[in-house]
Amino acid sequence: MTIYRHGFLTGLLLGSSLLLPGALQAEPTLLANLATRENPGAPLSLERQLGEALSHLDKRLAVHPADHEASLLKGLIYFRSGNLEAALRELDALRQRAPNFQLAHMVYADLRMMKWRPVNDIGNAQLFASLSREARDVLQGLQQEADYRLGVHLDKELHSRIPRQILTLSDNVGHAIVVDKSRHRLFLFERQGKAQPPRLVRDYYVSTGRKQGNKVVRGDLRTPEGVYFVTNWIPDEELPERYGIGAFPVNYPNELDRKQGKTGYGIWLHGTEREFYSRPPLDSEGCVVLSNYDLDAIKHEIKPGVTPVIITSRIDWIDEQTWRNERHEILQALQQWEQDWESLDTERYLSHYADSFWTRSHDIQSWKRYKRQVAQSKTFQDVKLEDISLFSYPRVENQQGDLVVARMHQTYRSNNFNSEIQKRLYLTRRDGQWRIVYEGR
């Protein structure tokens, strides 16, 4: 990405060809997207876009004054609009406020250089030719961080769409997190009303495992992909400094991971060593790393045992109609399963289970034997499913068909046994039918 060159041109051309409405639509621009993100719909004049983008960022800053990425973007927008002085002021204030934000120093330096001669890309002024290997790596890391931090705003895909990963959030699950590894971005979604798609609250830059790809074994330095849940909160004082202000461990390896023989542990969502504002995109041993400010901003929305953290290589964004269709299909399948269970027709009930079904102690054969045996003693069964959350499992290699994780509160009553449990089901689509592949608590 050549942020500046683009910006440089805009600065020079401001007031001429770029003011034609078509010109800005031709390619996604940081500015256009920042503006439309706030206000999807009609194309805006450049002046309006500038105004909207700035007011969007000012809103971000009003909510979180420590939202340094917003300041960085503001500076770049000033720059794009040809106001180098305002850009310098913004960046200078930012680097004073956040002296550990290396990218702010870098962009500030670039803008200073630009008073003399154009700089095409971040950190590309070539003032330091004889950099040590270490410094060169830092430079590269910062350039990549800039690409991810800014690139997300160039991404048209993200506007007014819904991640397939969150199909339903029950009303006791206020928020859900989706991590997009390819964009190095954590998205925080908020539950809307019943049958309403979740709303994107904010998104944050994150670092992930040093090695790209899905985690398989312990020590492979990769970040796992799957549907996970936060298990607990480890506060600052119980952690080494390198985890920053705290950590939310997630339940890797989950049922599916274990079934697939994956190993390793200690996958956390955590903060950043205070010496640094942020880390390069590929930096952790598999954890998802937020800046301390960002973690602090969202930590109150994250509830151990409740908040889902879905990690995917790339978020599958879908439109609302597709979202409604998929959601409806699975809810129907669950309802049918519940009814067939209550019907005491054991074979109809068992037809909801896939051949590859497993639980902690059963495969499909032993499960069928067990269920048939239990059914003999039943005169009535009453099953109630409540608080249903549905998550589409991130597509991973070797996966056959779609996979969905359902989480719900199940109340079971019968003539000889009652229970109330938190149930977790994995469902897969076979021959156009959703079937259960895993059942557990």
Added chain:
Amino acid sequence: MTMKLRVAIGALLWFLSAGLSASTLDEAQSLLQAGQAEQALTLIDRQLEATPDHGDGLFLRARALTALARPGPAERTYRQLIEHHPQRIEAYNNLAALLVEQNRLAQASQILEQALTDIDPAYAAVYRNLQTVNVEIARASYGKALRVDVPEQSVSLATLNLVDSPRPAQAPPEKVNTEQAEVVEASPAIPLEAGEPTAIEQTVRDWARAWAAQDVGRYLSFYAGDFRPDDGLTREGWEQQRQVRLRRPEWIRVELEKLRIAEQSAQQVVVEFIQKYRSDTYGDVTHKQLILSRENNGWRISQEKTL
């Protein structure tokens, strides 16, 4: 004493003090140039007692204080000067130079910008200084971004003299100006072979002359396309550095002695000489080696080494 006489004496005294002022300043300036800043300061301070806001007086006072390594009082004097004479661009420039010495780069750039915006946007020396400050600020900021140590105070700015200021010049032109482009060929070169060597020698001497003339474009034109600086800089970084270093001093003098051709082939020669470099801020003597390669229109420097 009659009223008339009193007036006459008053007029005489006024005349004397005004006359004294001009000659005192001249003297102070000569003392300053001779490196006798202490004496210059005493003279100027005596002068300023009568006319405390005197522009030239304040300016010379600030220069004397700078020469005496008293940056605090020098800064205050420049600020006082700017307050009373806001159009004197040389005061802004030199104040910025003083701030740069103390690594107060951001303030220096502010002062220089102010000078260019408010007084004269086309003042080349001030503009160059501003670029130098900008590059230095950028360098320091890159250092913080990359977490590498950047030495502080690695630059100093070109300062301006009274004579450099755009006011109508009453002062005689400074000696420095006449010396600026001079290359002193102190000792005759070791005899060279006929024909080509003279062209080679001429190239080297022209190179030194361009350097002393602070003519960056011409100076850089002596370097071959494949010239690699040997201090680890890129070609671009090196050119930037040379640009700053050639332009920063008020004057540069380069003398070449014992120039000789050490090795020679059809496409390449090795030239060695003693190089005596002096400027208003720095001087050294080095044993230098240049490797020149043949390019389309003559010899160009492809390597430069201090032996």
